[in-house]
Amino acid sequence: xxxxxxxxxxxxxxxxxxxxxxxxGLICQQAGMVLNLLTSHVPVTNIVxxxxxFNKLPAESxxxxxxxxxxxxxxxxxxxxxxxxxxxxLNRGQVIxxxxxxxxxxxxxxxxxxxxxxxxxxxxxxxxxREAKLIQLRDSMTGFKKTKLSPIERxxxxxxxxxxxxxxxxxxxxxxxxxxDTRVLEFKIVTNMTGNMGRKRRTSAFVITGNGxxxxxxxxxxxxxxxxxxxxxxxxxxxxxxxxxxxxxxxxLHDFYCQFGxxxxxxxxxxxxxxxxxxxxxxxxxxxxxxxxxxxxxxxxTNLQHIIKAFFIGLLQQKSHQELAEKxxxxxxxxxxxxxxxxxxxxxxxxxxxENYVSTTEIRDFKQYVLGGKIxxxxxxxxxxxxxxxxxxxxxxxxxxxxxxxKVRLRMLAEHGELRSFLTDKYPEAKPxxxxxxxxxxxxxxxx
Amino acid sequence: xxxxxxxxxTFLRNSQxxxxxxxxxxxxxxxxxxSERDPAPLFFNEEIQNLLxxxxxxxxxxxxxxxxxxxxxxxxxxxxxxxxxxEKAMKSAKRKAETRLQMPPVVKKRxxxxxxxxxxxxxxxxxxxxxVFTDITYGISNYDRLIVVREPNGVLRHAxxxxxxxxxxxxxxxxxxxxxxxxxxxxxxxEDLLNRQEYDFVLxxxxxxxxxxxxxYIEISEKVYSIVNEKQDFEILRxxxxxxxxxxxxxxxxxxxxxxxxxxxxxxxxxxVLFTKLYHKINPTASSVDIAHEGDDIQYLREFxxxxxxxxxxxxxxxxxxxxxxxxxxSVAKGIQKAHGIx
Numbered sequence: 001x002x003x004x005x006x007x008x009x010x011x012x013x014x015x016x017x018x019x020x021x022x023x024x025g026l027i028c029q030q031a032g033m034v035l036n037l038l039t040s041h042v043p044v045t046n047i048v049x050x051x052x053x054f055n056k057l058p059a060e061s062x063x064x065x066x067x068x069x070x071x072x073x074x075x076x077x078x079x080x081x082x083x084x085x086x087x088x089x090l091n092r093g094q095v096i097x098x099x100x101x102x103x104x105x106x107x108x109x110x111x112x113x114x115x116x117x118x119x120x121x122x123x124x125x126x127x128x129x130r131e132a133k134l135i136q137l138r139d140s141m142t143g144f145k146k147t148k149l150s151p152i153e154r155x156x157x158x159x160x161x162x163x164x165x166x167x168x169x170x171x172x173x174x175x176x177x178x179x180x181d182t183r184v185l186e187f188k189i190v191t192n193m194t195g196n197m198g199r200k201r202r203t204s205a206f207v208i209t210g211n212g213x214x215x216x217x218x219x220x221x222x223x224x225x226x227x228x229x230x231x232x233x234x235x236x237x238x239x240x241x242x243x244x245x246x247x248x249x250x251x252x253l254h255d256f257y258c259q260f261g262x263x264x265x266x267x268x269x270x271x272x273x274x275x276x277x278x279x280x281x282x283x284x285x286x287x288x289x290x291x292x293x294x295x296x297x298x299x300x301x302t303n304l305q306h307i308i309k310a311f312f313i314g315l316l317q318q319k320s321h322q323e324l325a326e327k328x329x330x331x332x333x334x335x336x337x338x339x340x341x342x343x344x345x346x347x348x349x350x351x352x353x354x355e356n357y358v359s360t361t362e363i364r365d366f367k368q369y370v371l372g373g374k375i376x377x378x379x380x381x382x383x384x385x386x387x388x389x390x391x392x393x394x395x396x397x398x399x400x401x402x403x404x405x406x407k408v409r410l411r412m413l414a415e416h417g418e419l420r421s422f423l424t425d426k427y428p429e430a431k432p433x434x435x436x437x438x439x440x441x442x443x444x445x446x447x448x
Numbered sequence: 449x450x451x452x453x454x455x456x457x458t459f460l461r462n463s464q465x466x467x468x469x470x471x472x473x474x475x476x477x478x479x480x481x482x483s484e485r486d487p488a489p490l491f492f493n494e495e496i497q498n499l500l501x502x503x504x505x506x507x508x509x510x511x512x513x514x515x516x517x518x519x520x521x522x523x524x525x526x527x528x529x530x531x532x533x534x535e536k537a538m539k540s541a542k543r544k545a546e547t548r549l550q551m552p553p554v555v556k557k558r559x560x561x562x563x564x565x566x567x568x569x570x571x572x573x574x575x576x577x578x579x580v581f582t583d584i585t586y587g588i589s590n591y592d593r594l595i596v597v598r599e600p601n602g603v604l605r606h607a608x609x610x611x612x613x614x615x616x617x618x619x620x621x622x623x624x625x626x627x628x629x630x631x632x633x634x635x636x637x638x639e640d641l642l643n644r645q646e647y648d649f650v651l652x653x654x655x656x657x658x659x660x661x662x663x664x665y666i667e668i669s670e671k672v673y674s675i676v677n678e679k680q681d682f683e684i685l686r687x688x689x690x691x692x693x694x695x696x697x698x699x700x701x702x703x704x705x706x707x708x709x710x711x712x713x714x715x716x717x718x719x720x721v722l723f724t725k726l727y728h729k730i731n732p733t734a735s736s737v738d739i740a741h742e743g744d745d746i747q748y749l750r751e752f753x754x755x756x757x758x759x760x761x762x763x764x765x766x767x768x769x770x771x772x773x774x775x776x777x778x779s780v781a782k783g784i785q786k787a788h789g790i791x
Binding site: 254268269270271272273274325328330331332333334335336337338339340342343345346352353354355358364366367369414415 | 519531630
């Protein structure tokens with residue numbers, strides 16, 4: 001009866017609602033009151049659908065849906081994600097009735113009768129090894145797990161082999177390569193088309209080995225297996241050791257220019273503490289050889305094997321200071337800034353030419369002489385793009401009053417041991433504070 | 449017209465200069481107590497300067513040793529030189545070394561400036577602070593610059609030394625010199641530096657920070673010299689510009705035992721004899737002046753030690769052991785010659 005009544009009201013209220021929209025507000029208010037009264041009596045029901053793929057499909061196919069990829073998906077490369085997820089079957093190793101709490105259930109986990117005695121359901125002491133065993137089982141389910149390398153052991157970039165160390169070469173008979181280290185310079189897959197097999201893949205490894213004391217050698221190794229490629233390359237490199245002369249055990253003897261194919265390198269000798277500023281492959285070579293300070297600019301092709309070959313050619317073609325002096329028949333004199341440009345005689349030839357025998361056209365400049373007359377292009381460093389912008393000017397203007405602040409701060413710390421202002425004497429609480437992250441942190445630490 | 453202007457200019461300049469010279473006379477007047485001897489005339493004596501320079505034993509390698517003073521390093525440069533060019537380069541390096549080894553002057557302590565120019569009671573309590581007037585005309589040395597102070601009580605006086613230091617540093621900053629003296633010259637830090645044998649560093653910085661007649665400079669340098677003497681670390685200061693002033697200090701204070709001992713032990717007999725000469729130049733009234741040098745250095749030194757040294761036993765023992773060593777060496781040389789059949 002009630003429902004019928006409601007329906008009747010609904011019929012009345014709907015046209016009313018429509019009319020209210022385009023009629024005056026007075027009616028609208030009345031209609032609204034009526035509607036509120038009506039809705040409060042409508043029972044709210046939740047829609048429940050009792051069927052879904054969860055209860056339609058068996059567990060096996062659900063499991064398959066999560067852990068596998070369709071063939072079409074596999075072709076699009078989705079199967080790669082499956083391996084990464086490391087999906088494990090958590091049911092493995094678990095038996096019904098045996099859990100964290102070690103209960104004995106007669107008939108399920110134990111026989112009902114032992115002899116004539118009826119076994120009661122009771123709790124046994126916990127098995128501490130159960131959890132560890134389960135974890136071990138689950139861990140063994142995943143296949144190959146990549147170990148995370150420390151940033152030092154890591155190569156030049158991310159996951160790649162380039163720059164990574166692979167240890168000393170294998171000993172030959174009684175000769176062990178003590179103190180040697182091998183670094184991968186290039187590691188790639190190379191292919192070759194054959195008549196009957198089509199594309200044949202192999203791994204190519206280009207490595208350098210050395211003792212960090214002037215002795216080094218590099219070689220290329222190829223094999224079907226990557227590990228075998230590395231090993232052959234490493235052991236082959238050990239057979240091709242070259243001794244490289246260094247200046248004071250830290251840098252090259254002199255600047256030089258070297259070339260292999262279209263790869264050209266300009267190498268500059270540097271002072272102690274300069275570091276290795278060059279291509280990463282050259283840097284790795286230098287580390288293995290034992291060169292600590294050097295600048296090198298690669299021009300032309302950056303084919304990695306060519307770079308290494310060019311660099312080694314250059315290193316081998318270096319001349320000792322005595323040889324240079326002998327060739328030029330002039331004294332070789334060194335000037336260092338830290339010695340206030342005091343002339344230090346480095347090498348003297350057996351017979352020195354006098355001024356009359358030095359032609360005006362020959363190259364007297366040492367740098368030009370050792371570079372073979374080549375001149376390295378030194379590009380002017382351009383100012384960054386933002387200095388042309390107006391916002392940069394505004395910032396500069398705003399920052400101007402801070403220009404000597406760091407120096408003032410340093411001087412204050414040296415003279416007074418603290419930061420002070422002109423008010424600090426009179427009002428000790430008037431101490432300027434450094435409002436940066438570091439000081440904030442230290443202040444917090446002090447407060448604690 | 450032009451000519452006239454130039455003359456006027458020179459006249460003006462001269463007139464200024466004369467006033468400064470007068471000023472210097474006011475300010476740097478040595479105290480009238482006169483009890484202390486003034487080392488300056490002796491130190492600047494040409495013979496003594498020559499002796500000090502010779503005894504410094506210039507070693508170019510040490511003079512131009514690598515300076516690790518925070519400068520940006522540069523890769524070394526090389527040159528191909530003929531023998532004549534090399535000699536020329538070495539000569540200019542020697543000249544450079546001479547300027548680098550210029551000895552800091554040994555002078556008397558300066559006295560406080562007390563000269564009052566005028567007293568104007570009408571200005572009394574006009575303000576609560578001092579007014580300092582500095583002549584910042586170009587081309588006057590810091591020492592001659594006219595700096596005066598008007599005090600709140602109306603007294604106009606010449607600035608005191610520390611005020612002069614401060615104002616000179618403000619208007620004409622000298623790179624490396626600080627307005628407030630670095631804390632390394634305070635007792636505890638200085639002690640630490642001297643324990644680390646950083647004598648050269650301390651003396652160089654003191655030279656930069658203080659004027660040579662500043663009591664603080666004299667105090668610090670004398671402290672360093674006495675510690676060097678005590679520890680016999682003469683080798684560290686040798687061939688630096690502070691070796692001469694140190695010798696002067698030792699001879700001046702008649703504290704010669706350790707230096708002579710070191711000289712004899714390291715077989716620098718010539719140096720020891722030269723030092724005795726220096727000693728006589730500085731102390732002409734010493735009793736050993738009459739000892740005649742008759743060709744034999746060792747004999748002469750022995751006699752000198754007898755009359756002048758405080759610790760005679762040690763020095764005589766050193767001389768004896770040196771003599772024996774020399775004798776042995778001669779016999780060995782003779783033996784070698786014999787073995788070679790030279791005789």
